[in-house]
Amino acid sequence: MDDPVIRVRGLATRFGDHVVHEGLDLDVGRGEILGVIGGSGTGKSVLLRQIVGLLEPAEGEIEVLGQPVRDTSPEEFRDLRRRWGVMFQGGALFSSLSVRENVEAPMREQMDLPDDLRRKLAAIKVRMVGLPDDAMDKPPSALSGGMRKRAGFARAIALDPEIVFLDEPTAGLDPIGAAALDVLVRQLRDALGLTVFLVTHDLDTLHAICDRVAVLAERRVLATGTLDELRDLRHEWLQAYLGGPRGRAARGEP
Template sequence: MAEEEPIIKVRGLVKAFGDHVVHDGVDLDVRRGEIIGIVGGSGTGKSVLLHQIVGLLKPDAGRIEVFGESVRDTSDEEYRRLRRRWGVMFQDGALFSSLTVRQNVEAPMREQMNLPDDLRETLAGIKVRMVGLPENAHDKYPSDLSGGMRKRAGLARAISLDPEIVFLDEPTAGLDPIGAADFDTLIRELQSALGLTVFMVTHDLDSLHAICDRIAVLADKKVLAVGTMAEMLEIDHPWVREYFHGPRARAAQGKPRPDEVD
């Protein structure tokens, strides 16, 4: 892909909670159509970065642009229009517990679109099927679903309006290896079918190998490196070396990659 304007552009981001500085000069570009994985140790502010990009947290300084528009200095109306173009999946799905799975997926359409009821229901049904939930799960409440199904339902709600960017917070955390691999495949399939850009915070070395086009490492309060898996292995930094050369990383690399991306 030729160099084009990045879909997400973060420059000089600073964020602190009291005396605790989480980000001090974070720069990051996300290209249209890629799957980027954000890694970093616990407490390095991966989720904080995600929350700032989608506007849930306000940065102390710096610029965040999504689709070329600043997320910080927007009117409510502009922010509403921006938000319509991305979807967020939270760690445990964050489904509305008083609504069924299908109603959860309908919720964004109900709020942002003026669609007839039956059309909305049909479209929500397609989305729920797309994420691979069985027919009998459509009318269940989140509390009746397993963790993996809740994550799938959360993803269905995130792609409810066919967004251009999907933010995933630890999509495979807490899933068994088979469920996690299935979820990786699902993200890859949806990404290519819907032309999504995927921004995912993850700890899962297997998903980094399997589906991420590029990886960004958060350490020392900034983005230490961005690049492909092969580039990550070359980096000489104690934490990065430990992370990508540790015993778990070697095990993950030993497997054949289902979808070779170079």
């Protein structure tokens, strides 16, 4: 890969004596949808949090859009942070704000926009993620889980970022809602030229939208590649994951 937008080198993570990552390398290319998979406790969400600067790794370099995430001045980091959006597992909407205000929040904090323009752009984003108009002024507690995820996604793309990080976007959604969210992610990738870093357990999502898949195992990125390439790898966990009944079903095999 010539010009990765995310570049991780030699990453090590330890929680006390517990080593999560050791010598982890990862590249994400521009405009691709990368799915990150791995067993429970392999540090998928931890990796995501480290890349967006919420967690400090023990060692290693992380570069996003050519700029270091660690050891950078607060101003530079703020400018860099503006260029990505994060959607957390539960949507992580601010409970005291309405859906529209949630989507407006990044614009309000990081941009100097006139009020009516901000309202209008937020409304476009809310409609883009497929939420009905009457959801706009509701508090997050009045939304279903799927709608909350969509609203979280709308907030993540509020500033038209170059990269979005999605943590388990389809977990806990019904199959229809999950499929719709998959389609939405791909549509917006095509429309906005997003790079998507996606942590997931959802085999259907991996099949439907991921260009490449990175497997976290044995404290590092065991392999990256398309699902077909990964299927040929001889690794116990990977075989159980992709070759198990659900893995075969997602592929349309008996």
